[in-house]
Amino acid sequence: MMDEREIIQRVLAGDKDAFGLLVEEYQGRVYNLALRMCGSREDAFDLSQEAFFRAWRGLAGFQFESAFSTWLFRLTANICLDWLRAQKRRPTVSLTSVSEEDEAAQLELPDPGKGPEELLLAAEDRALLARAMDQLPVEYRQILTLRAIDELSYTEIAQVMGVKEGTVKSRLSRARLALRNKLYQIGNKSATETSNSTERRDAR
Amino acid sequence: MNCEEALTLLSAGLDGAVGPEEAGALEAHLASCPQCRRLAAELEGLDRSLAALKEPAPEGLKQGVLYRIDQASGKAKTRSRRFRPGTALGAVAALLVLLVGTGLIKLPSRQTRANDAEHAETGAPGYAEYEDPRLAPESARAPAYTDVWVVPPNYGENNYSGVDRNDDGMEPAKELSPAESGKKDAANTSSQDTEVSMDMDSLQARCGALSEAEEALVLAYADIDPDSLFTLLEREAPELYRLTSELEPREENGLLLYPTDCGTALALQEWLTAQIAVNGETVRGASLLTETLEQLDPGSSSLRRVIRLETPGHQVAWPESWPGAWALELQRGSNWILRYPSEDYVPREAAPAYLVFEAEP
Numbered sequence: 152m153m154d155e156r157e158i159i160q161r162v163l164a165g166d167k168d169a170f171g172l173l174v175e176e177y178q179g180r181v182y183n184l185a186l187r188m189c190g191s192r193e194d195a196f197d198l199s200q201e202a203f204f205r206a207w208r209g210l211a212g213f214q215f216e217s218a219f220s221t222w223l224f225r226l227t228a229n230i231c232l233d234w235l236r237a238q239k240r241r242p243t244v245s246l247t248s249v250s251e252e253d254e255a256a257q258l259e260l261p262d263p264g265k266g267p268e269e270l271l272l273a274a275e276d277r278a279l280l281a282r283a284m285d286q287l288p289v290e291y292r293q294i295l296t297l298r299a300i301d302e303l304s305y306t307e308i309a310q311v312m313g314v315k316e317g318t319v320k321s322r323l324s325r326a327r328l329a330l331r332n333k334l335y336q337i338g339n340k341s342a343t344e345t346s347n348s349t350e351r352r353d354a355r
Numbered sequence: 356m357n358c359e360e361a362l363t364l365l366s367a368g369l370d371g372a373v374g375p376e377e378a379g380a381l382e383a384h385l386a387s388c389p390q391c392r393r394l395a396a397e398l399e400g401l402d403r404s405l406a407a408l409k410e411p412a413p414e415g416l417k418q419g420v421l422y423r424i425d426q427a428s429g430k431a432k433t434r435s436r437r438f439r440p441g442t443a444l445g446a447v448a449a450l451l452v453l454l455v456g457t458g459l460i461k462l463p464s465r466q467t468r469a470n471d472a473e474h475a476e477t478g479a480p481g482y483a484e485y486e487d488p489r490l491a492p493e494s495a496r497a498p499a500y501t502d503v504w505v506v507p508p509n510y511g512e513n514n515y516s517g518v519d520r521n522d523d524g525m526e527p528a529k530e531l532s533p534a535e536s537g538k539k540d541a542a543n544t545s546s547q548d549t550e551v552s553m554d555m556d557s558l559q560a561r562c563g564a565l566s567e568a569e570e571a572l573v574l575a576y577a578d579i580d581p582d583s584l585f586t587l588l589e590r591e592a593p594e595l596y597r598l599t600s601e602l603e604p605r606e607e608n609g610l611l612l613y614p615t616d617c618g619t620a621l622a623l624q625e626w627l628t629a630q631i632a633v634n635g636e637t638v639r640g641a642s643l644l645t646e647t648l649e650q651l652d653p654g655s656s657s658l659r660r661v662i663r664l665e666t667p668g669h670q671v672a673w674p675e676s677w678p679g680a681w682a683l684e685l686q687r688g689s690n691w692i693l694r695y696p697s698e699d700y701v702p703r704e705a706a707p708a709y710l711v712f713e714a715e716p
Binding site for chain 1: 366
């Protein structure tokens with residue numbers, strides 16, 4: 152079993168099958184990153200292929216300064232960001248426009264006095280959760296995916312996103328809060344209906 | 356500690372990034388803050404649910420990558436670019452390039468049309484459910500499909516340099532692409548033992564010239580000849596047959612051009628994609644139908660738009676009642692496709708397209 156450095160050396164020598172090994176290894180995480188950043192399976196499919204294709208072409212420039220994985224994820228994220236810009240998507244709130252006050256205000260609970268059950272139920276609805284994700288700023292979508300889905304470390308995330316580790320820590324916490332609040336916002340109706348029926352069931 | 360700081364620690368705690376001192380301080384805060392206690396539970400649950408969003412990479416991803424690499428190394432230096440959104444399909448023409456094979460074309464086995472009876476009752480358009488091509492016997496394997504090449508209107512300019520504009524009609528067959536090799540294997544049982552000599556360079560060059568002149572997009576290449584295609588459509592996709600069988604071709608620069616519209620061309624492309632196997636693997640075709648059905652959920656965020664077309668009054672009864680729409684245009688990724696042409700679909704002149712075949716020598 153070759154180690155990754157060997158595989159990459161082979162790829163640099165033109166070994167396409169070796170590159171296939173890399174694709175197999177990383178296609179899951181690359182695809183999920185593209186999927187959560189861009190919101191559509193077809194586009195994620197296309198953009199994932201684009202990412203690997205560019206990785207193939209650009210591998211000569213890969214200097215082993217970082218791990219191949221972080222280099223690849225960074226490439227993927229950049230492709231997605233370019234694509235999103237070209238899409239001129241419905242206005243998503245960019246991180247830079249969120250003021251400090253707004254962020255603090257987000258700590259206000261939408262519905263004080265209730266327990267976490269409502270939200271947790273809503274979160275279990277995958278479609279609902281995906282929709283909530285989709286409505287967050289792209290930097291939040293990116294960091295949540297890298298951590299919770301692709302399971303990158305803070306160090307790796309810092310490299311992929313080109314920020315300091317401290318920033319990763321704080322941005323991640325804000326992203327989680329934003330997702331939670333968004334889920335409350337859009338999931339309130341269905342969550343209430345579900346919990347009501349649960350209450351009725353429990354009451355019997 | 357205030358709640359903001361607690362939030363940061365709660366989040367970091369999920370990632371194992373909290374030291375013992377911080378953990379102690381957080382505990383103290385939580386003991387007296389029911390809001391943060393609740394938040395802690397919520398963030399934890401949310402993280403688990405996020406992890407559950409993970410999906411496996413779809414079939415064909417790796418093949419597609421390797422195939423693109425093959426295409427790019429050595430052969431025509433044209434690059435494929437994804438269709439640029441913002442270029443409304445109605446504004447540019449489209450070319451659906453269908454290459455003439457040389458006797459190796461195998462029509463697929465008769466597909467199951469189990470749901471056709473159902474469709475007939477509900478009046479829904481007949482988009483038959485296709486069998487997985489992988490299950491088809493070798494001799495019935497559908498024609499190979501090279502790739503979706505999208506050539507933007509400024510084809511030939513800086514970004515897309517290296518296009519060989521020479522008319523290299525006499526070039527020998529290049530190394531076979533995976534699609535071609537797959538087809539070659541499938542064809543070994545054929546009586547005609549002809550080599551496939553798809554002169555991709557020349558074809559691409561001529562299509563490039565044509566697309567530039569017409570400001571058109573090339574949508575797809577597939578190796579099939581017109582007669583075989585129409586026979587296939589008549590049998591398998593009557594709506595597409597209706598839209599294409601009456602077309603009168605003109606010949607230009609070694610190409611046969613059937614003028615049609617973008618909706619039809621894209622519908623045909625989509626249908627071809629569903630038929631096609633590359634290296635024995637389905638190119639997204641089988642899963643595409645399932646995905647599209649999922650996208651028909653109005654509550655789903657992935658359904659972008661449904662467009663109402665001209666003649667009113669005809670309802671699509673399948674899959675759900677969708678009042679007023681009789682031909683659904685769905686967005687697949689960045690492309691708009693005509694997914695379910697109904698009986699009443701009228702080709703739109705404002706969105707011209709060509710079905711392009713290689714003319715017989």
